[in-house]
Amino acid sequence: MTAQYTHGHHDSVLRSHSWRTAQNSCAYLLSSLTPTMHILDVGCGPGTITASLARLVPLGHVTGIELSASDVLQNARAHAAAQGVANITYALDDVLALSFPDASFDVVHAHQVLQHLSDPILALKEMLRVAKPGGIVAARNTDFAAMTWFPESEGISLWHKTHQQVVRSNGGEPDAGRRMLSWALAAGVPKAQITATASAWCYSTPAEIAWWASTWEERVLSSEFATSALERGFATQADLAAMSQGWKTWGAQPDAWFGHLHGEIVCRKKQEARVAALQAEVESLEKELGTHEDAEAIVKKHIKLLHRYNEAKDAAQILIGRLATLKETTVKQIHDELDLRHSD
Numbered sequence: 450m451t452a453q454y455t456h457g458h459h460d461s462v463l464r465s466h467s468w469r470t471a472q473n474s475c476a477y478l479l480s481s482l483t484p485t486m487h488i489l490d491v492g493c494g495p496g497t498i499t500a501s502l503a504r505l506v507p508l509g510h511v512t513g514i515e516l517s518a519s520d521v522l523q524n525a526r527a528h529a530a531a532q533g534v535a536n537i538t539y540a541l542d543d544v545l546a547l548s549f550p551d552a553s554f555d556v557v558h559a560h561q562v563l564q565h566l567s568d569p570i571l572a573l574k575e576m577l578r579v580a581k582p583g584g585i586v587a588a589r590n591t592d593f594a595a596m597t598w599f600p601e602s603e604g605i606s607l608w609h610k611t612h613q614q615v616v617r618s619n620g621g622e623p624d625a626g627r628r629m630l631s632w633a634l635a636a637g638v639p640k641a642q643i644t645a646t647a648s649a650w651c652y653s654t655p656a657e658i659a660w661w662a663s664t665w666e667e668r669v670l671s672s673e674f675a676t677s678a679l680e681r682g683f684a685t686q687a688d689l690a691a692m693s694q695g696w697k698t699w700g701a702q703p704d705a706w707f708g709h710l711h712g713e714i715v716c717r718k719k720q721e722a723r724v725a726a727l728q729a730e731v732e733s734l735e736k737e738l739g740t741h742e743d744a745e746a747i748v749k750k751h752i753k754l755l756h757r758y759n760e761a762k763d764a765a766q767i768l769i770g771r772l773a774t775l776k777e778t779t780v781k782q783i784h785d786e787l788d789l790r791h792s793d
């Protein structure tokens with residue numbers, strides 16, 4: 450069910466993604482973060498957002514996962530090391546079948562990942578499963594059709610049309626941004642638990658325009674987008690050359706401007722069910738104990754133990770992630786080797 454990732458990990462693609470930070474790519478999430486949180490960053494790519502998220506949770510931890518077995522994760526680790534960020538673990542994993550136990554993370558985040566998947570709703574369900582009750586699932590995705598630019602350019606218009614065809618033929622949804630609320634509802638999140646917003650990237654300074662135009666000038670000729678467009682008959686080599694030239698010419702205009710809209714969701718995982726279950730437990734405990742025992746004191750002790758258990762579980766997960774890194778294998782493989790199940 451995993452769709453093909455449209456862009457691949459060509460150098461021109463990674464250069465484009467490496468500009469991203471938590472501040473310019475997940476501002477909608479930042480007010481919900483606290484320093485001790487444990488975050489899962491799904492489809493972390495080059496890991497620049499992951500590393501800047503890790504700086505915002507200095508007493509917590511970020512786990513970045515990637516489906517790609519190429520050297521993407523090596524580069525992400527090198528980036529974190531160069532930034533001096535140590536509270537990060539990277540591992541190979543698939544958002545459609547995450548290896549982590551239920552209720553593992555305070556925040557589960559995915560930036561520009563759901564738009565590439567053939568089953569984004571299953572991905573959201575998996576993200577919700579591994580989020581703790583009361584935790585957050587956050588996602589941001591491009592809305593391709595809503596992209597806009599000036600001056601007009603036939604080459605860029607051709608790229609815009611072809612890009613949407615390639616993403617769809619890979620099983621993805623280029624206009625994911627406008628569907629975020631709908632997908633969260635389909636994944637079973639009650640509407641009252643969802644905040645749906647939008648924000649845009651805008652390129653207008655000479656440096657931004659030069660960077661954005663030059664990455665696409667190269668990407669349309671040499672990334673997996675180019676290969677797929679040719680193989681599937683969406684473009685000829687001449688079309689790709691026209692797109693590349695379009696980007697080059699547009700990027701040289703003094704009044705070049707580009708707007709890139711995104712849809713965002715923050716879903717808060719309900720904890721009512723858990724509270725009700727705990728309440729029922731307390732009531733049955735009270736019945737069992739009778740009136741001569743202090744039920745409240747016992748429950749308080751229980752809660753303390755639960756906190757310790759959660760801390761130990763978080764630490765174990767970090768260790769498993771490090772082990773997977775050292776052994777150059779997946780978190781799932783380590784789980785299998787140690788005979789651990791989702792419920793452990």
Ligand SMILES: C[S@@+](CC[C@H](N)C(=O)[O-])C[C@H]1O[C@@H](n2cnc3c(N)ncnc32)[C@H](O)[C@@H]1O
Nearest residue numbers: 454466492493494515516517543544560561562
């Ligand atoms: C557009 S990139 C975004 C990278 C990063 N989140 C960012 O915004 O800089 C999408 C990433 O999702 C990864 N990906 C695609 N399908 C995935 C899956 N099923 N599970 C985990 N990661 C996946 C791709 O390999 C790619 O690196």
